[in-house]
Amino acid sequence: xxxxxxxxxxxxxxxxxxxxxxxxxxxxxxxxxxxxxxxxxxxxxxxxxxxxxxxxxxxxxxxxxxxxxxxxxxxxxxxxxxxxxxxxxxxxxxxxxxxxxxxxxxxxxxxxxxxxxxxxxxxxxxxxxxxxxxxxxxxxxxxxxxxxxxxxxxxxxxxxxxxxxxxxxxxxxxxxxxxxxxxxxxxxxxxxxxxxxxxxxxxxxxxxxxxxxxxxxxxxxxxxxxxxxxxxxxxxxxxxxxxxxxxxxxxxxxxxxxxxxxxxxxxxxxxxxxxxxxxxxxxxxxxxxxxxxxxxxxxxxxxxxxxxxxxxxxxxxxxxxxxxxxxxxxxxxxxxxxxxxxxxxxxxxxxxxxxxxxxxxxxxxxxxxxxxxxxxxxxxxxxxxxxxxxxxxxxxxxxxxxxxxxxxxxxxxxxxxxxxxxxxxxxxxxxxxxxxxxxxxxxxxxxxxxxxxxxxxxxxxxxxxxxxxxxxxxxxxxxxxxxxxxxxxxxxxxxxxxxxxxxxxxxxxxxxxxx
Numbered sequence: 001x002x003x004x005x006x007x008x009x010x011x012x013x014x015x016x017x018x019x020x021x022x023x024x025x026x027x028x029x030x031x032x033x034x035x036x037x038x039x040x041x042x043x044x045x046x047x048x049x050x051x052x053x054x055x056x057x058x059x060x061x062x063x064x065x066x067x068x069x070x071x072x073x074x075x076x077x078x079x080x081x082x083x084x085x086x087x088x089x090x091x092x093x094x095x096x097x098x099x100x101x102x103x104x105x106x107x108x109x110x111x112x113x114x115x116x117x118x119x120x121x122x123x124x125x126x127x128x129x130x131x132x133x134x135x136x137x138x139x140x141x142x143x144x145x146x147x148x149x150x151x152x153x154x155x156x157x158x159x160x161x162x163x164x165x166x167x168x169x170x171x172x173x174x175x176x177x178x179x180x181x182x183x184x185x186x187x188x189x190x191x192x193x194x195x196x197x198x199x200x201x202x203x204x205x206x207x208x209x210x211x212x213x214x215x216x217x218x219x220x221x222x223x224x225x226x227x228x229x230x231x232x233x234x235x236x237x238x239x240x241x242x243x244x245x246x247x248x249x250x251x252x253x254x255x256x257x258x259x260x261x262x263x264x265x266x267x268x269x270x271x272x273x274x275x276x277x278x279x280x281x282x283x284x285x286x287x288x289x290x291x292x293x294x295x296x297x298x299x300x301x302x303x304x305x306x307x308x309x310x311x312x313x314x315x316x317x318x319x320x321x322x323x324x325x326x327x328x329x330x331x332x333x334x335x336x337x338x339x340x341x342x343x344x345x346x347x348x349x350x351x352x353x354x355x356x357x358x359x360x361x362x363x364x365x366x367x368x369x370x371x372x373x374x375x376x377x378x379x380x381x382x383x384x385x386x387x388x389x390x391x392x393x394x395x396x397x398x399x400x401x402x403x404x405x406x407x408x409x410x411x412x413x414x415x416x417x418x419x420x421x422x423x424x425x426x427x428x429x430x431x432x433x434x435x436x437x438x439x440x441x442x443x444x445x446x447x448x449x450x451x452x453x454x455x456x457x458x459x460x461x462x463x464x465x466x467x468x469x470x471x472x473x474x475x476x477x478x479x480x481x482x483x484x485x486x487x488x489x490x491x492x493x494x495x496x497x498x499x500x501x502x503x504x505x506x507x508x509x510x511x512x513x514x515x
Contacts, residue, residue: 001035001036002034002035002036002056002057002212002213003035003036003037003038003053003054003055003056003057004031004035004036004037004038004055004056004057004058004059004208004212005037005038005039005040005046005050005053005055005057005058005059006024006027006028006031006037006038006039006040006059006061007040007043007046007047007058007059007060007061007062008020008021008024008039008040008041008043008061008062009024009041009043009061009062009063009094010041010042010043010062011043011044012043012044012064012065012069012071013043013044013062013063013064013069013098014062014063014065015063015064015065015066015094018063018093018094018190018191019191019192020041020061020062020063022191022192023061023092023093023189023190023191023192023194023195024039024061025192026192026195027059027061027092027195027204030195030201030204030205031059031204031205031208034205034208034209035056035057035208035212043062043075044071044074044075047074047075047076047078047079048071048074048075048077048078049078050078050079050081050082050087051078051081051082051085051087055087056088056212056213057088057089057090057208057211057212058082058087058088058089058090059089059090059091059092059208060079060089060090060091060092060095060098061092061093061095061189062094062095062098063094063095063097063098064097064098064099064100066115067100068099068100068101068102072098072099072101072102073102075099076099076102076104076105076108079105079108080104080108083108083180083182083183086182087182088182088183088211088212089108089182089183089184089211090183090184090186090204090207090208090211091109091183091184091185091186092186092189093149093151093186093187093188093189093190094113094190095109096109096111096112096113096118096151096154096185096187097112097113100112100115106155106157107157108179108183109179109183109185110156110157110159110160110177110178110179110180110183110185111154111155111156111157111160111174111177111179111185112154112155113151113154113155114153114154114155117153117155118151118152118153118154118155119151119152119153120149120150120151120152121150121152121168123147123148123149123190124147124150125145125146125147126145126146126147126148126150126166127143127144127145127166127167128143128144128145128146128164128165128166128175128176128188128199129143129164129165129166129167129172130142130143130144130163130164131162131163131164131165132228133161133163133227133228133230133236133485134224134227134228135161135163135178135230136206136209136210137163137176137178137184137203137206137207137210138163138164138176138203138206139206140202140206141199141202141203141206144197144199144200146188146194146196146197146199146200147193147194147196147197148188148189148190148193148194149190150166150168150173150175150187151173151175151187152166152168152169152171152173153173154173154174154187156174156177157179159179159180159233159235160174160177160178160179160185160234161177161178161179161230161234161235161236162174162176162177163176163177163178164176164203174187175187175188176188176203178234179234180233180234181232181233181234182211184207184210184211186203186204186207188200188203222276222507222508222509223274223275223276223490223507223508223509223510224276224506224507225457225488225489225490225491225504225505225506225508226457226458226459226477226487226488226489227487227488228485228486228487228488229276229278229488230278231270231278231279231280232277232278232279232280233280235280236484236485237255237268237270237278237280238255238256238257238258238259238266238268238484239253239255239268239270239278239474239488240255240256240257240258240462240476240483240486241255241256241299241300241301241462241476242254242255242301242462242463242474242476242488243255243300243301243302243303243357243462243463244463244465244474245303245304245305245335247271247335249273250271250272250273251271251272251273251275251465251467252269252270252271252281252303252335252336253269253270253271253272253278254267254268254269254270254284254301254302254303254313255267255268255270255301256268256298256299256300256301257283257484258483258484258486259484260294261483261484262297262320262483263294263295263296263297263320264287264292264293264294264295264296264297264298265286265287265294266283266284266285266286266287267283267284267285267298267301267313267315267337267339268280268282268283268284269281269282269283269284269335269336269337274509274510275472275474275490275510276509276510281335281336282336282337282338283337283338284301284313284332284335284336284337284338284339285298285301285313285315285330285337285338285339285341286338288341291317291326291328291341291344292317292328292341295320296317296318296319296320297316297317297318297319297320297322298315298316298317298328299315299316299318299354300315300316300354300355300356300406300462301313301314301315302314302315302355302356302357302463303335303357304357304359304364304384305335305359306383306384307362309333310331310332310333311331311332311333311334311335311339312329312330312331312364312384312385313329313330313331313332313339314327314328314329314355314357314366314384315327315328315329315330315355316328316352316353316354316355317344318353322353325346325351325352325353325370325371326344326345326346326352327344327345327346327347327352327355327366327368327387328341328343328344329341329342329343329344329384329385329386330342331385342385343385343386345386345387347366347368347376347378347386347387348378348387348389348390350368350370350372350373350376351370351371351372351373352366352368352369352370352376353368353369353370353371353405354368354369354405354406354407354421355367355368355369355407356406356407356408356409356463358408358409358410360411362382363379363380364379364380364384365377365378365379365380365391365409365439366378366380366387367407367408367409367418368407369403369404369405369406369407369420369423370403371402373393373403374393374394374395374402374403375393375394375395375403375404375405375407375418375420376390376392376393376403377390377391377392377393377394377409377418377439378390378391379391391439391440392436392439392440392441392443394418394434394443396422396446397445397446402423403420404420404421404422404423404431404432404446405420405421405422405423406420406421406460406461406462407419407420408420408461408462408463408464409464410464410465410466410471410495412471412495413495413497414437415435415436415437415498416435416436416437416438416439417433417434417435417464417495417500418433418434418435418436418443419431419432419433419449419461419464420432420433420461421456421460421461426478426480428455428456428458428459428460428477428478429455429456429460430448430449430450430452430453430454430455430456431448431449431450431456431459431460431461431475432446432447432448432449433446433447433449433500434446434447435498444498447500449461449473449493449500449502450502450504454504456475456489456502457475457489457491457502457504458477458489459475459476459477459488459489460475460476460477460478461473461474461475462474462475462476464493467510467513467514468513468514469513470492470493470494470495470512470513471492471493471494471495471513472490472491472492472493472510472513473489473490473491473492473493473502474488474489474490475488475489476488476489477489491503491504491505491508492505492508492512492513
């Protein structure tokens with residue numbers, strides 16, 4: 001049975017306002033139903049030597065009054081060692097006020113109470129709003145109401161992932177967050193009455209389960225289309241405009257970091273073995289100067305492995321007004337980068353906006369939306385750093401002056417299947433596909449990927465990935481007001497003869513395609 005230590009406030013680490021004995025007893029009752037729980041009120045001794053206890057989870061339920069204490073440094077030293085060694089923390093309510101003079105505590109916790117700024121309105125019935133992130137800590141929870149003290153204007157670190165909020169003075173305030181994949185902060189729990197809420201008790205149990213044993217707690221191998229994926233650090237995975245390549249027993253993915261909205265910050269690299277859980281591999285290409293400056297548009301990262309072993313990244317490069325319409329090229333020795341920017345061009349003098357890539361043997365191809373001419377297929381030069389020749393140009397049926405954007409292409413049973421999206425800005429549309437026996441054509445009339453009117457399940461195709469005996473469709477569900485947290489729609493795609501089917505699934509696993 002997993003072991004849990006609850007550190008309850010006493011002495012310097014208590015205050016007149018919080019009944020620590022009462023709330024800690026409630027935590028013992030809740031967690032003791034699943035785990036072997038130990039309670040201690042010797043805060044300094046427990047924290048200074050946390051790592052020696054071998055605890056699977058440590059719950060911190062204490063405060064520190066209004067000032068720092070001589071033992072604070074030793075306490076934070078112990079917490080830091082424990083977390084650095086892989087230990088998990090569930091931090092409760094007023095512990096956000098602790099260790100006011102030690103910045104390491106804010107870094108560990110992911111935020112803190114700031115004296116003179118943070119406050120709370122009088123205790124009252126509070127509506128807790130669960131954010132739509134599909135995180136295991138809030139799994140099975142909808143918005144709920146409980147009687148509690150609501151901390152407002154906490155300072156939350158940018159890398160913390162907020163899972164629940166409350167409203168005060170017309171603003172949303174963080175009340176539950178995760179940090180670094182090892183720490184959960186639960187801002188609820190002023191007194192025992194808070195734990196009378198069945199939803200709060202479930203939140204505590206979910207958090208403990210996720211922190212102790214993720215295999216039992218979450219749906220790591222289950223794909224939930226339309227969810228916001230979190231990486232192994234507990235942060236929103238920046239998989240926007242994604243490109244994917246199989247490497248060994250994992251799939252590597254490169255996505256647009258949308259932390260600054262539509263302006264460039266980085267291309268981020270992740271890897272996964274199930275398309276449900278994502279490991280951060282690093283920033284593959286960071287903002288710099290010129291065409292990679294932070295005020296520029298850098299989109300649709302697609303990566304190819306060159307026959308000589310190095311990696312080539314292709315990108316859509318543009319100004320904020322989309323006046324330049326160029327494709328950029330960068331190279332690296334490692335798929336996670338860092339990539340070195342080499343050059344940009346308008347392929348064969350033509351505009352290039354949304355792009356895709358395709359590789360067959362040693363030959364590589366650029367798929368490019370050209371607003372003036374249509375959807376272009378170019379063969380790349382042998383070094384993959386320029387367009388060498390035009391292979392085909394495709395147009396829409398209804399609007400023949402245009403092509404389709406966000407193109408991607410796969411081959412199945414000696415036929416080529418080209419996918420694309422209509423030009424509707426951030427709005428979704430019925431994405432299309434066309435089929436041909438050769439890349440040069442003839443290409444069939446365009447058909448809907450998904451049922452007509454479904455707008456491809458409110459997504460825009462980014463890539464179709466061959467996996468096992470089938471394919472994985474990955475599309476962006478763009479949220480214009482919050483691009484950073486735009487979800488992905490990840491679904492199994494079937495190809496039979498020259499027909500594509502993309503049925504909706506609430507949940508599924510990649511094992512279906514791998515056999």
